[in-house]
Amino acid sequence: MKRPRSPGSQRARPAAKTSRKRNARKGQSRERVASSVSPALASTPPSLKNHKAESDPASRGNAGRSLGGKPPRATYRLQFQKDFTFDDAAAIVPYLADLGISHVYASPIHKARPGSLHGYDVVDHAIINPELGGETGLRRFSDVLRKNGLGLILDIVPNHVGIGAENQWWQSVLEWGELSVHANAFDIDWERLGANHKLVVPFLGNRYGVALENGELALFYDPDKGSFSVSHFEQRFPLCPPSYPIILDRALAALEEIAPPPEILAISEKLRLMGEESVAERRSGFPADAELLKQELARAVSASKPLAQAIERAVALINGTVGVPESFGTLHRLLEAQSYRLAHWRVAASDINYRRFFDINDLAGLRMEEDEVFDRVHETVHGLIREGIVDGLRIDHVDGLADPESYLRRLQDAAGPLFIVVEKILEPGEDLKPWPIAGTTGYDVLNLIDGVLTDKAAGSVMEGIYRRFTGVDGSYYSLLRQAKSDVLEQGFASELEVLVSDLKRIADADRKTRDYTTVALREALREIIARFPVYRSYIGEESLSREDRSLIESTIASAQRHSALPDRSVHEFIASALLERWEAQSPGAPDVELVRRFRRRFQQLTGPVMAKGLEDTLFYRYVPLLSRNEVGGDPGQFGVKPAEFHAANAKRSREWPYSMIASATHDTKRGEDARARISALCQLPDEWAEALRLWRKIAPPHLVSVEGSEAPDANDQMLILQSLLGAWPLELLNGRRDGRALASLASRMEAYLLKALREAKSKSSWVNPDEAYEAAATRLLQRLLEPRGRFLQEFAPFARRIATLGMLTGLSRTVLKCTLPGVPDVYQGTEFWDYSLVDPDNRRPVDYKARERALQRREPAARLFENWADGRIKQHVLASILRDRAGAAALYAEGDYRPIEAAGRRKRHVLAFQRSLGKDALVVIVSRLLGELLGADELPSSRIFADLSLRLPEGRWRNVLTGEELRVEGDEYPVGELFATLPAAVLRSKSRRG
Known part of the structure; x- marks a missing residue:
């Protein structure tokens, strides 16, 4: 979740409260969704296990099957806000049903701040947002969904709430401080040094x-x-x-x-x-x-x-x-x-004493570990589940919770068995914990698919092009550590001081550790957090997994090895505090609750620092290939080998078959097809290098000097060029100088560029904007987009070439998303080409009338492919697979996964696999990395695949994408025949022999 910045509403995160009182008092009464009706959810599929059977950590691999009800086949994400209400959504439900969607996946619908465009600033969990139509509108929407055979997955926000005049809990805490009946709901450290219980x-x-x-x-x-x-x-x-x-x-x-x-x-x-x-x-x-x-x-x-x-x-x-x-x-x-101290918004960086969502001052953390708080926050949504209005949940920012596993188990106990997915960012090589959930929201698969459609072999070449053009030095991982250190010191200094204070009290309890100074403790913590390789660990009060122990030990050992501190034993002390290496009754043993509070606060801080340091800083500083700079991605790893791709999917089919597969979300850094275009640059590294040389000749007249340096600098120029390639409007690809299209692009790009410069925090920032530098960057952009300027003339042919390759990548991605193990999710409007930029650009209104008309036309795939620019071919591919999936849900969801290797000189340009369940089978073949095989403006034909063949199971098959039928009788089947119409095929068995 991202929000615009303004003084007093800066992004940020944790402090924490130590009290664990459980008040019996009731909160203020409110209009609530009735919860007395409780028809059971649909019966649990035989292959799915009750979540309670997954309490043993050794049961990893079954956790992904721990869900109840009828799991989704395919979801469609809708962003609700005052201009898109429940009634607006109800109007498109028949279209979504025709598209092959099984469940609407709704953004948060609880009462949020007036005018909220995203719903993540909930101010009252007990009320359905009146701006969306309230409870009455929700029930009308639910009725339409049920009549059309669709269900509803709801995004909920347990980690935090919007604070201000609209939030009565917060107002009560301001008014009465620790006496408020709602004081225990918030993560407030009343005893923090200098706070004086305010x-x-x-x-x-x-x-x-x-x-x-x-x-x-x-x-x-x-x-x-x-x-x-x-x-x-x-x-x-x-x-x-x-x-x-x-x-x-x-x-x-x-x-x-x-x-x-x-x-x-x-x-x-x-x-x-x-x-x-x-x-x-x-x-x-x-x-x-x-x-x-x-x-x-x-x-x-x-x-x-x-x-x-x-x-x-x-x-x-x-x-x-x-x-x-x-x-x-x-x-x-x-x-x-008063029980509060009013302060300048800049004070938050160092003196705040309530936990926030990241570094956003007006989003305050909630204490889901408190029974009463959990019950009050979830009462309404539990009622919706009991009534059958809601079929599953998406949990926002699960890493912000004190104990995610306990929270999820309690959620299943209260409302389950239930389909639940969590917004969890997994770093490469990191496994999802065996929680009682169906899986994640899909960023892991997003990056897996993008990775295999990126040419891994071109990584060093692209990196060299980037560094020669920009002069950027230092390894990616050193740049990441620096970015994390920057945000820790600038945005999370307050949270760091809280950790230092707790750690010093722990040290002072033992005569052997009391000499550790606050300076040494602070520096060691900074080094450890900067090197933390994943978002967070999950050490509970009673549990410590081997993975978490290894994570803590290896991270601290690395920080210790590279530390500038003269006494590096302080790192070992911190490891002892995190891993609780004390005998409870030994001399010098610290207070157990203090140690656990420190660990909880540490675990709740590493995630925000990673998110802000990586996603909201380094992604805008380090730009060899912007398509890699995506949520859940690791720009330090260039591409994914097909063997790695297949291994990951085989594992996914065994362990998390109902985890979601996303290709775009409300939080992605750019649209899925914009990423596909940018990724295509690695297919044409020589042409990209030549385009940059040409740029060196075009740019100088449009650059200015700011404080003696060229502005914008080469790194920001690289960001601008790639972003333009990704977002370039289809109307401009033919060389036409459409003034309206140019004006729209300029407006969108200027907003994006301002955000990118401030997020990077290199030349400008949200806290200290450099208006002269920003003006220079905006001026360059405006000059580039002048209708009769040289840039448009020189840029159009290369943009067109990249757009064609991006289209081919986009089709392959769409096929993979809908056929890999998991539940495919379609972000609103992306059934057509998606060239959007980061939010709020990706939340623009969607023209559903155009999409409905396109779906109803039912034209042959060959004709749609020839006219690919209108987006209907992407919609056709998506709808064809999702409709077929409706008739073979078990095969798509639970079929095993087996790679198929192509034979022939150009086999690296084909990716294929088989899904099987009993006698049913699905064979998927997509093209990849076709840039070196195609000329300018050329679409692929069967000719370029002439030497390729696949070993397919014998029998009769139907191509889901074209409707064509074929019979396989020999060992090898020519790929050229499969790709005669489209450069992808999805074959479903009609009958099989052997």
Whole structure:
């Protein structure tokens, strides 16, 4: 999930809370989706095991089958927001059914901030978002889905919530601090050094004192609620009722000749006494008592016009006068009396004391490890599951949770057995934990498919081209460590200090370790986190797997080996803390809860640092081939060998057959077909190098000097060129200078370029934008896209060549996505070509009318292929396989996987495999890396595959993509015949012999 930046809503992440109280109090009542009806979900398929049987970690390989209900055949992701509601979605359900989709895969639908374009800033898990149509609209949508035979997979956000005036839990915590009934819901470290049991709230656009004296903080009285709050533009910060007497005293003084109403005096006195009370048992009831007093205050003020006017005058007086600093003293005193400390948004990097989603200040972490919090957050969604409205769940940012496995087991216990997938980024070589889920959301397979369709042999050549053009030095992994160190120090310094503080307390418990200084501990932690090779470890309170032990030990050993610290034994101490290498009763053994808190915070920090350092920094700094810079990808590894591809899929078919397969999501860095185009560069390295030499001649007049250096620099020029190739509109491929298409491309690219420059944090950043450098980069882009400029004239032929190869790669990817082990997912609109850029460009409205018309036309595949630019051939391939899948769901889902090797001189240009289940079989053949075989503007024909053959099982087969039937009788079948219409084939057995 990504969001635009603004002062006070910066991206970021963790702090953490140590208390584990379980309050029995109930939260505020809200309209809830009824949960009394509980028709059972569809019966569990015989091949799927109940999740409870997977409690033994040794049962890896069965976890992927731990799901209930009818698993999806194919999902279609819809991004709901105020301009695309449940009713809008209902209108396209018949089209999705015709496309072959079994389940709509919905973005979060709980109540989010007003106007949210993504839904990940949920403010109330109990309410279905009114902007989408509310509960009533959801039920209408559900009815349409069921009538058309479709189900619903729901994306939920348990890790965090949007905070602000719309979130009543957060407002309660601001108002009452640790006394709030919702205080245990948030990961707040009230005891952090310097916090003084106050919540640090970094939402001010200026430093606190400046904002105060500029009149940017304004006291406000709500006559309906009898409450006072302070506003800062759209933000609202409630005042704690025990501080009301400061205001009421001034209001009573403003009554002048009128006697103070006795009821107001009584209210003020009761509130004053609350502020003086120190007995915890009495204080616990203050929030409820104060609500009654606020109601009394509202009635008294509404009944007395003089009193209302007096409060108005008191509020105006307290709000001060700009230019008279001393006039803000009372307002400052009021704010100092609260359970929070207002601060400039930049303070978040070092002083924040609540866990965030990454480094976004206005997304606060929730404590799913607390029973009551879990129950409150999931009550509505559990009701939807019991009613049969929701058939499965996607868990957002599972790595943010304190204990993902315990959370998922509890979720299955409460609502399962249930189809669940998790948003989990797996690094190359990392296995998904044996959790009670169906698998991941599919980034792992996205990169596997992209990798095998990238020429691994061209890796060193492409790297050389890049480094000669840009002058970039240093290995990829050294650049990654630097990027992670940068974000750790700039965006997560606060979280790092929390870890250092916990670690120092652990060290001080033992006389043999107390000499470790905070400086040494901080540096060692920075080194370890920078070298952490995956997003996080999963060490629980009672469990430690061999994999996690090895991960911690090897990472710390590497950090220790390369450390600049004079005493490297500090790394061994940190390993002991993470792995809990102490005898509980031994002298110097630290407090167990403190050690576990440190470990939990460490595990919740490594993931955000990896995500921000890799995905949101290095992906924009290191750009030899931008298509590799994708979520879940490793730019340090160039391509995937066919043997590696087949091995990974065979393993997937055994262990995670119902894991999702994505090719584009709301979070991918660019559209799937834009990636395919950019990947095609490695098929034409010489032509790419020549294009860059030509660029060297075109660019200089459009570059400027910023602080004595060329702007934009060569690295950013490389990023611009590749991004243009990926996003180049189809309307411009024929050399036409379409002004409207150029203007649209320029607008989209400028927004992308600004985001890319700031994410890279090399020349500019969100925190410290370099407007001169950004203007230089934008100027270059504008000059390149001038309708009569030289660049368009020179660029068009190469863009057209790359676009054709990208199209061929895109078709192969579509076939693979729909036939590999797993559940294919289609991101909204991507059944046509997808040349989008990073969000929000990939969330533009989709023209479903055009897609419906195209699907209804049913033209021959050969004609669609000849006219590939309109996107209908991609839709045809997708729909053909998904429809066939509907009639052979078990074969596609659970069939085994066996590679088929082609014979012939050009065998590297073909990838083939067989899926089998009982007597049913599927053979899939796709082309790859055709650049060296095709001339400019040439489409592949059977001629270029003439020397290739495949050994296929004998029998009658039907080509799912063309409808053609064929009989296999000999050992070898010519690939040229299979590719006579399209450079891909999906053969389903009609009958088999032997």
